[in-house]
Amino acid sequence: MVKNKPDGNQVATVRFGTSTSLAGAFFNAFGDQSSTIKTLPEQLAEKLVEQIITGVYAPGQRLHEIKLSEQFGVSRGPVREALRLLEREGLVVMPSRRGASVAKLTEKHLLDIFPVRAALMGICAEDLARRHSEEIQAVLDDGTDKLFAASKSGNIAEYTVIVYQLSMYIAEACGNVIARTVLFSLGRQTLSLTRRVFQDNDARETWAHNWRRIVEEIRRGDPEASRIAVCKLLRDIQAAAIAALHELDQKQPAAASGSKSGARPRDSEVVARGH
Numbered sequence: 001m002v003k004n005k006p007d008g009n010q011v012a013t014v015r016f017g018t019s020t021s022l023a024g025a026f027f028n029a030f031g032d033q034s035s036t037i038k039t040l041p042e043q044l045a046e047k048l049v050e051q052i053i054t055g056v057y058a059p060g061q062r063l064h065e066i067k068l069s070e071q072f073g074v075s076r077g078p079v080r081e082a083l084r085l086l087e088r089e090g091l092v093v094m095p096s097r098r099g100a101s102v103a104k105l106t107e108k109h110l111l112d113i114f115p116v117r118a119a120l121m122g123i124c125a126e127d128l129a130r131r132h133s134e135e136i137q138a139v140l141d142d143g144t145d146k147l148f149a150a151s152k153s154g155n156i157a158e159y160t161v162i163v164y165q166l167s168m169y170i171a172e173a174c175g176n177v178i179a180r181t182v183l184f185s186l187g188r189q190t191l192s193l194t195r196r197v198f199q200d201n202d203a204r205e206t207w208a209h210n211w212r213r214i215v216e217e218i219r220r221g222d223p224e225a226s227r228i229a230v231c232k233l234l235r236d237i238q239a240a241a242i243a244a245l246h247e248l249d250q251k252q253p254a255a256a257s258g259s260k261s262g263a264r265p266r267d268s269e270v271v272a273r274g275h
Contacts, residue, residue: 016146016165017158044072044082052091052102053160053191059104059248063092090189105193107242114238117186121167122230124174124183125214126223136173140215143169147211151204159204160195164188166211190241193248197240210236 038046048068051057068079083100086092094100128136143166150159167187171180197203210233217226 016143016162017150040074040078041081041085044068044074044078045085047072048082048086049089049091049188052086053188053195054157055192055195057102059102059192061102063100063102065100089185103189105190105241105245107245110190110193110238110241110245113186113190114234114241117183118231118234120176120179120183121170121234122227124170124176124179125218125226125230127174127176128170129218129221129223129226132221133173137215137219139169139173140166140218144208144212144215147208151201151208154201156195156198159198160191163194163198163207163211164191190237193241193244194237196244196248203240206236207233 048057048063057063063083065076065079065083069076072079083092083094087094087100091103092100093103143162147159147162147166150162164187168180168184171183174180210229214226214229214233217229
């Protein structure tokens with residue numbers, strides 16, 4: 001987030017990477033979150049988002065309230081409310097009397113999501129290109145530098161967080177509340193697929209260079225070129241996500257068999273209060 005100081009000048013307070021908490025990064029705005037008090041369902045929802053994105057729970061896999069309550073050491077009520085929060089985000093489906101399960105993306109869904117993301121993120125990038133804000137530019141430079149570093153080191157978890165944070169920061173810095181709300185939600189829905197692509201070194205480098213181009217066009221103050229660079233990034237991500245979906249569909253029989261074995265996530269710690 002870019003916050004205003006008392007003198008009216010802006011100051012960048014974003015911290016990119018896993019140091020911001022892998023779970024919290026997918027639900028929070030940027031900046032200092034230490035004073036934010038989250039409800040227990042919100043804490044559980046954050047943890048489940050992380051586990052869905054990182055593949056602990058596969059698309060279509062059932063999310064049993066009793067098992068989740070045992071895993072997190074809480075009653076079923078907060079778990080049920082957390083699942084409802086994720087249902088509203090499109091990450092979980094809860095058909096009547098059939099229980100909750102991880103949402104399964106379809107190719108049609110991906111073809112619908114990414115043009116919307118490109119349009120909204122393009123609007124935000126155009127706005128930033130017109131502003132010529134040195135503070136915002138410094139944040140974007142920091143984010144892309146750390147994205148390249150995470151790519152080079154092969155730190156997939158950190159790369160995933162930074163890609164998401166960069167996308168969301170553009171909406172956050174722009175100040176377009178509607179675009180921010182929609183982009184935050186749509187960005188989470190596809191990360192479980194795009195994270196699979198991050199295993200490939202060339203794909204990581206390609207996306208990092210795409211991000212650098214966006215940042216450079218914003219620096220040049222060219223709104224149209226900034227929007228075009230955003231659209232190029234989102235087209236590449238869409239193609240990669242669709243390819244990952246096809247690969248996942250081919251492996252689905254094996255994944256479905258494994259989910260019936262009763263295996264449970266290793267993470268059994270109680271969600272910490274407050275974050």
